[in-house]
Amino acid sequence: MKxxxxxxxxxxxxxxxxxxxxxxxxxxxxxxxxxxxxxxSRGAYLAQRLAEGIKKIDGKEIPVGILxxxxxxxxxxxxxxxxxxxxxxxxxxxxxxxIILVDDVLYTGRTIRCALSELIDFGRPKTIQLAVxxxxxxxxxxxxxxxxxxxxxxxxxxxxxxRLEETDGRDEVAIVEK
Amino acid sequence: MTWTRKDLLGLEYxxxxxxxxxxxxxxxxxxxSSRDIKKVPALRxxxxxxxxxxxxxxxxVSFEVAAKRLSADVxxxxxETSSVRKGETLIDTGKNIEALKAxxxxxxxxxxxxxxxxxEHLNISVVNAGDGWHEHPTQALLDIFTLKEKLxxxxxxxxxxxxxxxxxxxxxSNIWGLNKLGAKVTVCAPKMLIPAGxxxxxxxxxxxxDQALENADAVNVLRMQFERDNEEAFPxxxxxxxxxxxxxxxxxxxxxxxxVMHPGPINRGIELSSEVADGPGSVILEQVTNGIAVxxxxxxxTAQAGEEKK
Numbered sequence: 001m002k003x004x005x006x007x008x009x010x011x012x013x014x015x016x017x018x019x020x021x022x023x024x025x026x027x028x029x030x031x032x033x034x035x036x037x038x039x040x041s042r043g044a045y046l047a048q049r050l051a052e053g054i055k056k057i058d059g060k061e062i063p064v065g066i067l068x069x070x071x072x073x074x075x076x077x078x079x080x081x082x083x084x085x086x087x088x089x090x091x092x093x094x095x096x097x098x099i100i101l102v103d104d105v106l107y108t109g110r111t112i113r114c115a116l117s118e119l120i121d122f123g124r125p126k127t128i129q130l131a132v133x134x135x136x137x138x139x140x141x142x143x144x145x146x147x148x149x150x151x152x153x154x155x156x157x158x159x160x161x162x163r164l165e166e167t168d169g170r171d172e173v174a175i176v177e178k
Numbered sequence: 179m180t181w182t183r184k185d186l187l188g189l190e191y192x193x194x195x196x197x198x199x200x201x202x203x204x205x206x207x208x209x210x211s212s213r214d215i216k217k218v219p220a221l222r223x224x225x226x227x228x229x230x231x232x233x234x235x236x237x238x239v240s241f242e243v244a245a246k247r248l249s250a251d252v253x254x255x256x257x258e259t260s261s262v263r264k265g266e267t268l269i270d271t272g273k274n275i276e277a278l279k280a281x282x283x284x285x286x287x288x289x290x291x292x293x294x295x296x297x298e299h300l301n302i303s304v305v306n307a308g309d310g311w312h313e314h315p316t317q318a319l320l321d322i323f324t325l326k327e328k329l330x331x332x333x334x335x336x337x338x339x340x341x342x343x344x345x346x347x348x349x350x351s352n353i354w355g356l357n358k359l360g361a362k363v364t365v366c367a368p369k370m371l372i373p374a375g376x377x378x379x380x381x382x383x384x385x386x387x388d389q390a391l392e393n394a395d396a397v398n399v400l401r402m403q404f405e406r407d408n409e410e411a412f413p414x415x416x417x418x419x420x421x422x423x424x425x426x427x428x429x430x431x432x433x434x435x436x437x438v439m440h441p442g443p444i445n446r447g448i449e450l451s452s453e454v455a456d457g458p459g460s461v462i463l464e465q466v467t468n469g470i471a472v473x474x475x476x477x478x479x480t481a482q483a484g485e486e487k488k
Contacts, residue, residue, distance in 0.1 A: 068206065071218035071248075071478075084199075085206040085478070121215040 002177045007152055007160075010171035013133070016149035017046070020131055021053030023147050028098050031058050033126065036100045037065040039115050040086055043103040045166045046133060050102060065090035067101075072114035088118070095123035100147075104162040106132040109143035134173055136160050184484040185297040185304040186476050188313035189354040197355055201323055203475035204468070210247055211470055221250035224281040224481055229271065230307070231257040231287045236442055236466065237307050237317070241284050244473035250481075253280070272296045282481055285309070290347075303484040305476060311345050316476055317441050318351030320469040322359065324461050325396055327468065328437055333360035338390045339381075340366040340422055341400025341449060344373045348400060348441050353381045366390040367422065387422050388431065396437035399424050399449045415448050424450040426457065437461055 038047025068086040131147035226245040282303040290310030297304040308314040357380040384390040
C-alpha cells in the first residue's frame with residue numbers, strides 16, 4: 001500500500017461538508033420533514049457532522065439514524081473476512097420524510113443499493129437523496145449522488161481512504177495504490 | 179475475532195471470545211425484530227431443516243421464526259411423522275437432508291451426542307437444539323444474553339440453577355457458558371437429582387435453596403421433567419414445591435432485584451409460584467424474545483462459515 005496523493009485535508013473536508021449542508025437546505029427548502037441516515041461506519045460520523053452543520057445554518061435539530069448494511073449485502077460469501085454485524089439505529093419513522101443518505105465514498109454503487117433496500121424496509125420515505133464525501137467513479141449500477149464533496153477520478157487498482165477524526169484521529173482523504 | 183465453525187454443538191467446545199461474538203451478533207439481530215418489516219435478506223436462498231426427535235414447540239418455533247426473519251426457507255420434520263418410524267438411521271436421515279441441498283440442519287434428539295455424530299458425517303452445518311442430557315447451547319446462550327442485557331455483565335455474577343440437574347442439558351450448557359464468561363454457578367436440588375461429578379464442571383453444589391439464594395443475582399428455574407421419571411426417583415410434586423419451589427416468601431430473603439429465569443414450559447405451583455412467574459423479577463418472556471435474536475446469530479454465523487468451507 002503506497003499513498004499516491006492527499007486529495008482533501010481537514011480544512012477542505014470541513015468546507016465541503018459545510019457546502020453540502022447548504023445545498024441540502026437549499027434543495028429541500030429548509031429542515032421540514034428532513035432526516036439524515038449514515039451508513040456504518042464512516043458514513044454515520046459524516047451524517048452526524050452534516051446534521052451539526054445544518055443546525056449551525058438553520059438552528060434546527062434534525063433526526064439522525066445509522067444503517068448497518070451487512071445483512072443486505074449480496075457478496076457476503078465472497079468476502080475474505082466476515083464483517084461483524086452491527087446495529088441499525090433508526091429511532092424515527094421515515095415514512096413521508098426526505099431522507100439524506102450519507103456515505104464516505106461512492107464507488108460501484110452496490111453499498112448504496114443495499115442501503116436503499118434496507119431503508120425501504122423501514123417505511124416509505126418521500127424522497128431519498130444521496131450525499132457522499134467522495135465520488136470516485138466506476139459505477140456498476142445506475143446510481144448517482146445528489147451531493148458530492150469532491151469528484152476524484154481514480155483507476156481500479158487504487159483505493160480512496162477517508163480518514164476521520166472519530167475513527168482515525170485526523171480528517172483527510174488520500175488515494176492509495178493497492 | 180472471526181467465526182470459523184460450520185456447526186454449533188455445545189458451549190463446552192467454544193472459547194470465551196466465540197461466545198462473546200455470538201452474543202454481540204445477537205444484539206444487532208434483536209433490533210430486526212422491532213422493525214415493521216421483521217426481515218432481512220441475509221440468508222436468502224438458504225434452506226434450514228428442523229429435525230426434531232423429541233416434542234418441542236418453543237425451541238422449534240423459535241428456530242423457525244429466526245430462520246424466516248433471515249429470509250431462509252424452513253422445513254420442519256417431526257420424527258413421529260417421518261421415515262424414522264420405518265427404521266431409517268439418524269445418519270441416513272441426515273445424508274438425505276444433505277442430498278436435498280439443505281444448508282443448515284437443526285437437530286433435537288433424545289440421545290446425548292446425536293448432534294456431534296451428525297456433524298462428523300455431514301458437510302452441511304449442524305446446530306444442536308438439545309441432545310439428551312448433554313447440551314442445549316442456544317438455550318444457554320439466550321439465558322446468558324438475557325442476564326447480560328438485564329445486569330450489564332456476566333463476570334462476577336452469582337447464578338443459581340435449581341431443579342433436576344441430573345437430566346438437564348440446559349444446566350450443563352449454562353455451567354459451561356457462564357463459567358467461561360466468569361460467573362459463579364451454584365446448582366441446587368435434592369441429592370438424587372444432582373449428578374456425580376458436576377463439581378468438576380465448575381459448579382458449586384447446594385441442597386438448600388434458601389442458602390443458595392442468599393447472594394444470588396439470578397436464579398434459573400428448571401422445569402421438573404416428571405414425564406422422564408421412569409424409576410419413580412423423583413420427589414413427589416408437592417414435596418418438591420415445599421422444599422425447592424421458588425416463592426415470593428423465599429425471594430424476600432434474597433437480593434432485592436434477583437432475576438428469575440426459566441427455559442419453559444413453566445409448571446406453576448411445582449417449580450415456582452404464579453406470583454413469582456408473573457412477578458417483577460421474572461424475565462421468562464423476555465428470554466423467549468431474546469431466543470430469536472440468539473438463534474438468528476447462530477444460524478447466520480454457522481451458515482457463513484459453512485459457505486466458506488464448501
